[in-house]
Amino acid sequence: MVFAKKTLPLIVCFVMGTLVAIQYYVPHRLSQSFIEELSHWEIIIAAFAFFLGLVSVMQVHIGKLRRRPPGWGFSLFLFAGIIIGVATGFISRGKQISETGAMTPFGWMYNNMLNPLQGTMFCLLGFYIVSAAYRAFKVRSKEAAVLLMVAVLFIFARVPLGQYLWESVWGSTLPWQLHQIVEWIMNTPAKAAGRGILIGVSLGAVATSVKIIAGIERQYMGGKD
Amino acid sequence: MKASTLFSITMAALLLAPPAARAAAAKPAGKAAPTAAAKPAPAASALSAVQGLAADDMPYDAGSEVLISWKAMPYDAPAVKYTVHLSSISRDGPWAQGAVFPSDTKYRADIDLPFWAWKKTKDRHAVALNLETAFGVDDEVGKKRLRGSVIYAKVVASDGTSEAASPAVSALATSDWFSLPKLNNFVFTLLFCCIVLWFISNARKKDLFMRRIPGLDAVEDAIGRATEMGRPIYFLTGRLDIDSISTIASSLILGEIAKRIAQYDTQLKVPHTYAMTMAVCQEITKQAYSEAGRPDAYREDINFFITEDQFAYTAAVNGMMVREKPAACFYMGYYYAESLLLTEVGASVGAIQIAGSDAEHQLPFFFITCDYTLIGEELYAAGAYLSRDPVLVGTLRGQDTGKAFVMLAIFAGVILATCGVLFGFEHGVQTFLEVFKSY
Amino acid sequence: MKRFLEGLANVDRRILFLLVVVVILVPIMHPLALPGLKVTDSVRGVYDQIEKLPPRSTIAISFDFDPASKPELYPMALAVTRHAFKKDLKVIGMNLWITGTGLADEILTAAAAEHGKRYGEDYVFLGWQPSPIAVITGVFTDIYKIFSKDQKGNDTRALPVMKGFRSFQQLDYFVELGAGSPGLPHWVQYGADKFKIKMGGGCTAVSEPGYRPYYPVQITGLIPAMKGAAEYESLIGKPDKAYAGLDAISLGHFLILLALAMCNLIPVLTRFTK
Numbered sequence: 001m002v003f004a005k006k007t008l009p010l011i012v013c014f015v016m017g018t019l020v021a022i023q024y025y026v027p028h029r030l031s032q033s034f035i036e037e038l039s040h041w042e043i044i045i046a047a048f049a050f051f052l053g054l055v056s057v058m059q060v061h062i063g064k065l066r067r068r069p070p071g072w073g074f075s076l077f078l079f080a081g082i083i084i085g086v087a088t089g090f091i092s093r094g095k096q097i098s099e100t101g102a103m104t105p106f107g108w109m110y111n112n113m114l115n116p117l118q119g120t121m122f123c124l125l126g127f128y129i130v131s132a133a134y135r136a137f138k139v140r141s142k143e144a145a146v147l148l149m150v151a152v153l154f155i156f157a158r159v160p161l162g163q164y165l166w167e168s169v170w171g172s173t174l175p176w177q178l179h180q181i182v183e184w185i186m187n188t189p190a191k192a193a194g195r196g197i198l199i200g201v202s203l204g205a206v207a208t209s210v211k212i213i214a215g216i217e218r219q220y221m222g223g224k225d
Numbered sequence: 226m227k228a229s230t231l232f233s234i235t236m237a238a239l240l241l242a243p244p245a246a247r248a249a250a251a252k253p254a255g256k257a258a259p260t261a262a263a264k265p266a267p268a269a270s271a272l273s274a275v276q277g278l279a280a281d282d283m284p285y286d287a288g289s290e291v292l293i294s295w296k297a298m299p300y301d302a303p304a305v306k307y308t309v310h311l312s313s314i315s316r317d318g319p320w321a322q323g324a325v326f327p328s329d330t331k332y333r334a335d336i337d338l339p340f341w342a343w344k345k346t347k348d349r350h351a352v353a354l355n356l357e358t359a360f361g362v363d364d365e366v367g368k369k370r371l372r373g374s375v376i377y378a379k380v381v382a383s384d385g386t387s388e389a390a391s392p393a394v395s396a397l398a399t400s401d402w403f404s405l406p407k408l409n410n411f412v413f414t415l416l417f418c419c420i421v422l423w424f425i426s427n428a429r430k431k432d433l434f435m436r437r438i439p440g441l442d443a444v445e446d447a448i449g450r451a452t453e454m455g456r457p458i459y460f461l462t463g464r465l466d467i468d469s470i471s472t473i474a475s476s477l478i479l480g481e482i483a484k485r486i487a488q489y490d491t492q493l494k495v496p497h498t499y500a501m502t503m504a505v506c507q508e509i510t511k512q513a514y515s516e517a518g519r520p521d522a523y524r525e526d527i528n529f530f531i532t533e534d535q536f537a538y539t540a541a542v543n544g545m546m547v548r549e550k551p552a553a554c555f556y557m558g559y560y561y562a563e564s565l566l567l568t569e570v571g572a573s574v575g576a577i578q579i580a581g582s583d584a585e586h587q588l589p590f591f592f593i594t595c596d597y598t599l600i601g602e603e604l605y606a607a608g609a610y611l612s613r614d615p616v617l618v619g620t621l622r623g624q625d626t627g628k629a630f631v632m633l634a635i636f637a638g639v640i641l642a643t644c645g646v647l648f649g650f651e652h653g654v655q656t657f658l659e660v661f662k663s664y
Numbered sequence: 665m666k667r668f669l670e671g672l673a674n675v676d677r678r679i680l681f682l683l684v685v686v687v688i689l690v691p692i693m694h695p696l697a698l699p700g701l702k703v704t705d706s707v708r709g710v711y712d713q714i715e716k717l718p719p720r721s722t723i724a725i726s727f728d729f730d731p732a733s734k735p736e737l738y739p740m741a742l743a744v745t746r747h748a749f750k751k752d753l754k755v756i757g758m759n760l761w762i763t764g765t766g767l768a769d770e771i772l773t774a775a776a777a778e779h780g781k782r783y784g785e786d787y788v789f790l791g792w793q794p795s796p797i798a799v800i801t802g803v804f805t806d807i808y809k810i811f812s813k814d815q816k817g818n819d820t821r822a823l824p825v826m827k828g829f830r831s832f833q834q835l836d837y838f839v840e841l842g843a844g845s846p847g848l849p850h851w852v853q854y855g856a857d858k859f860k861i862k863m864g865g866g867c868t869a870v871s872e873p874g875y876r877p878y879y880p881v882q883i884t885g886l887i888p889a890m891k892g893a894a895e896y897e898s899l900i901g902k903p904d905k906a907y908a909g910l911d912a913i914s915l916g917h918f919l920i921l922l923a924l925a926m927c928n929l930i931p932v933l934t935r936f937t938k
Contacts, residue, residue: 025407028400029287029372036805039798043810046501046795053500056530063526071548096766110731110766118732118763121536125562125870126916127684128569129590131677134923136572136593138931147589148924155921158891161914164700179702186876194877197585200602203627205470206414207421207620216425216616219480219509337860361828364821465845468797534763535844536732561844562733562870586874663857 010215017213085109150185157182272300272382272389275307275350280378280396283353285342288400293323293378294333294351295391300382301328308381309352311359313374316393320379321361323354328382339659342405354378356398372398406664417630421623428619435618440579440597441610447577448485451552457492458482459551461542461567462506463558463582464535466499470605471583475558476506477608477617478581482555483513487522495528496545498538503530539563543570556580556595557604560587568594581607634661666937673930680923687919691911698911707895709885710744710864713837719752721836722829726851727759727768729843733868734767739906740866740893741771741841747900749779753836754825755787758803758811760796760846769815783816784823791815796846800854804832804861833859841866841887848875852882866892 020038023031061075088105092098096107103111139145156162157178166178176184211217275295283290293309305328310320324331331352334345356362356371379393451458460482462475479495486493495510497503507528514523531541543566546554554571556564556578564580564587571578572594580591581599591598599607605624609617638658645654714723725745729737748755759768772789781787790811793799802810807820807830814820832838838861840851848865856863862884867875869889879886887896890913893906 025404025411026402027285027287027404028402030400032287032805035801036809039795039802039805040809042798043793043795046798049500050794052504053530053533056497056500056503056528057532060526060529074544096769107766114763115731115734118534118536118730119734121540121566122562122732123735124566126688127681128565130684130920130923131680132565132569132590132593133920134675134680134927135673135677137924137927139928147592148928151589152921152924155917155924159914159917160700160702160891160910161698161918162700163702164698167700177702179704183704183706186873187879190873191876191879194585194873197583197601198877199631200624200628201470201583203417203624203631204474204602204605206417207624207627208470208473210418210421211425211616211620214422216422219477219512221508357830358828358834534730536730559845562868584874586871 006218006221009221010218014213014215017209021209021213154182154185272305272384272387273298274389274391275380275382277349278378278380278391278394280376280394282396282399285338285401285404285406286353286398288372288398289357290353290355291376291378291396291398292351292353293380294349295380297332297348297350298328298382300384303327303329305329305382305384307331307350308383309354310379310381311354311356312377312393313356313360313371314377316377316395321359323359323378324352326352337664338406339409339662339664340656341408342664404664409660410663417623417627420626421620424623424626425616425619428615428622433618433622435606435610435621438599438603438606438610440581440599440603441607443577443579443597444482444611445485447553447555447579448482448489448491450577452489452491454552456552457494457549458486459542459546459554459571459576460493460495461554461556461558462495462497462502463556464498464561464563465559467502467505469559471559472502474605474608475581476502476509478555478557478604478611479506480509480513481608481611483510483527484517487514487517487519490519490522493527494545494549494551496538496542497528497530498533498535500530503528535561535563536566539566542567546570546574546576550574551576553577553579556582556591557599557607558582559584565590565594571595666934669930669934669937672926673934683919684916687915688912691915692909695908696911698914700914701891701894701898701907701910703895703899704892706879706886706888707892708899709880709883710839710866710887711747711885711896711899713862713864713884714744714747714751714753714839717751717753717836720754722754722756722834723748723837723839724756724758724832724835725839725841727757727764727771727841728761728847729767729841729868730761730763731767733843735909736868736889736893737841737843737866738767738771739890739904739909740887740896741768742775742904743893743896743900743902743906744839744841744866744887745771745775746778746902747896749775749781749786750900755781756790756825756829756835757787758790759792760799760850761843762792762794765792765815784818785825788820788823788825789815790820796850797854800846800850804855804859807831832861835861837861838863839866840864842871843868844871847871848878848883852878857882 016038019034023035057078061078064072064075088109092104092106094106095104096110098104137148137151139148157166163177163179208217275298277294277296279294281292281294282288283292291311306325307328308325309323310318311323312318312320328350331350332347333343333349333351334347336343336345336351336353356376357368360367360371362368362371375395375397377393377395379391381388381390383389448458460479462479463469463472465472467473467476483493493510495506497506507525510527511520511523514520531538546567547570551571551574554568554576556567557580560582561584564582564584568578568580568591578595579597579599580595581604582588582591583601583604585601588598588600602624606621608614609621638661641654641657645651717723725741725748727741729741745755745757755772757768757772759765769789772787775781776783776787791814793810799810811820814823820826832855838851838856840848840863842848842851842865848867848871851863855861863882864885864887865875865878865883866887867889869891872886872888875883875886887893890906890909894903894910897903897907
């Protein structure tokens with residue numbers, strides 16, 4: 001039992017991790033075939049993960065229907081959504097437009113339900129950013145002042161109206177136009193900071209991978225024992 | 226199997242690779258079929274056939290390319306074109322056109338390989354041709370047939386009015402076992418791995434210093450507040466799956482926070498956007514409750530999956546926040562547009578909010594809506610900070626050393642490149658900088 | 665006065681939301697034609713690469729977004745696809761976001777119809793497959809092992825547009841239009857940079873600073889959100905939805921400026937009125 005739960009996963013992790021790491025340096029055809037085969041396995045395993053998720057969703061919401069806590073009615077909606085979604089998907093064979101050019105039930109759901117629902121969620125950002133800017137973006141320190149100044153500059157300069165107003169006031173008296181200044185900030189200091197973070201992230205990824213491959217980090221399996 | 230044994234095997238496997246690979250890389254010409262030095266064809270026009278034509282296996286590839294090279298000719302000019310023909314049948318064709326280019330282009334120096342793996346000269350033309358592309362093969366049968374075939378090549382020089390063809394030469398494309406151009410990457414990776422492992426073993430022997438991170442000091446307050454108010458604590462692991470470093474870091478923090486929550490007997494909720502992450506976090510949380518001495522308090526529904534869809538997930542979590550009014554929310558990991566949607570709602574229900582993200586483009590949103598924000602790599606440090614586990618602290622120190630090396634390399638590179646331009650040894654600098662280039 | 669200022673500081677956020685609605689909706693319903701659009705180098709970086717490709721070159725576009733980010737990415741996806749068809753390029757479409765499959769199909773079909781392009785001969789839509797990193801690795805090694813069938817169920821290898829094409833390593837240009845993860849960094853790290861394929865990107869406004877480090881080395885250009893799409897539309901000479909949305913963007917940004925000013929001025933003014 002311990003072998004299947006702890007040792008075997010460690011061996012699989014070590015062997016596969018090492019092989020994949022070495023594969024990067026081996027251009028041989030066998031190495032290419034190996035990584036292709038691994039890609040297929042990954043797709044299959046990822047597909048099984050959907051079932052894992054589905055089971056979790058079912059467990060949580062069946063439990064809610066049994067216990068009937070406040071808001072349990074939403075769980076009914078969830079099951080109705082799953083059943084209707086899967087049924088229309090099957091009926092329409094996953095296509096939005098049928099062979100005859102007509103919209104399928106699945107296409108109707110996609111265009112008239114998923115589209116506006118997702119769009120609504122995303123557009124909330126626009127509302128929240130104004131609300132957050134109004135009540136929370138206060139200058140409380142020097143750092144916050146710099147943050148605010150850059151924010152104002154960018155908000156003003158990134159839109160055509162801001163660029164137009166800048167040119168109307170300054171014309172061509174300045175050596176750089178506003179959009180060029182902003183592009184410079186984006187392409188030079190901001191990019192440098194971004195690359196710094198990327199380097200740090202990459203080193204972190206390598207370090208974590210080494211720990212996992214070597215079996216030092218085992219928390220993902222539920223601890224070290 | 227012990228960690229040290231596994232490490233020894235890893236190192237042994239990694240160290241064994243280069244010699245074999247170097248040997249493989251060193252004899253590409255030997256593996257190719259005997260090549261015939263091209264003799265000039267009888268002069269039928271002003272152009273003469275190219276000289277020194279050779280066909281070889283292209284080194285450091287999967288056996289899909291051949292390298293055709295010949296001497297730079299006196300008549301090389303933009304108006305004169307070279308056409309490389311290939312045949313997999315016989316020395317006399319039929320021929321497939323491999324490449325056409327002006328005769329003053331494509332020299333050995335133009336092939337982007339580093340100095341330790343490739344001699345860069347301008348005295349020979351060189352072109353690497355992909356056989357499957359040249360012969361238009363896209364099915365497995367065709368690919369297999371090509372793999373074992375001797376490839377014949379000839380070069381025709383033409384200036385629009387006349388042309389001169391070379392005799393055919395042959396080669397056999399073979400797969401290589403080590404990509405010598407990636408040697409720099411291999412050495413640096415190996416070095417970095419050794420540094421990390423050394424620091425891990427060293428951290429077990431003595432305490433390493435870690436600076437204060439106020440956001441993490443506030444964790445206890447947040448949990449205490451939730452306990453007093455009798456409200457749940459939400460922990461979100463970010464928008465990426467468990468294969469992401471941010472999510473792994475986030476799951477380590479979850480483990481530490483779960484231990485404290487278990488001690489206080491407060492309700493923890495971890496809604497997930499990926500099933501794989503959920504499975505891993507379930508194990509971590511269960512272990513945390515056990516280590517806290519409260520395995521009885523652990524419930525399977527602490528971690529639960531919602532959906533992979535970004536905004537459906539956000540809507541679901543927001544809905545739960547509004548209904549359950551959590552006392553504390555932790556946002557650890559990588560976030561996209563949902564960051565503000567989540568934290569604004571969290572702020573509106575009065576939760577203490579602690580965020581940690583290496584998504585630098587989302588940090589401004591966290592700054593203005595959360596009480597504490599861990600910036601960039603503080604996220605990776607958080608697990609080590611909370612647990613003081615020597616393995617995690619040692620890893621951090623290893624990463625810092627790696628970063629110091631990168632900073633030093635950048636600094637030296639800038640100085641060298643500047644001096645190269647100022648004092649006219651740009652070529653030498655460029656050659657040296659190949660050590661740090663990716664191939 | 666002080667009470668008024670305090671009231672202003674604690675204004676119900678629903679009033680702010682109402683202001684946003686007005687500022688966004690009015691210019692969409694009654695366009696103001698505000699001037700000032702400038703084409704930036706990062707957008708031109710994508711346009712120029714497609715513009716200089718000879719006819720019948722192969723370009724692939726990965727439409728990695730869903731209906732949520734449709735306002736930001738749909739216009740640029742349409743503009744880039746139109747540009748590719750206008751240049752008579754062969755287009756391979758695919759996506760890594762399952763909920764974006766319908767949108768991607770819609771964009772390709774609409775742009776192809778405008779330019780009289782035929783499915784299977786001039787373009788193909790491969791659809792979606794799970795496990796994005798495996799898909800990216802797969803299309804760069806052997807596309808038929810990942811997409812043996814296209815979205816319509818055809819044998820991909822048998823389509824004329826795929827003749828002689830084995831993997832993304834043969835692409836003349838690749839464009840990734842992504843709203844998040846999986847998206848641009850994945851394509852750069854596991855595909856284009858590894859296999860040295862020229863690549864351009866498009867993204868939401870919020871992701872732009874995060875993707876800038878890849879420009880101009882790993883990606884030749886970056887189209888940021890609706891404004892970038894409007895720039896692209898102006899470059900191809902076909903102003904469309906993004907262009908029409910510029911007024912709303914301008915005024916929306918100015919509303920945020922106003923909110924920032926109020927946030928910082930109200931406490932100061934309140935102190936003075938004491």
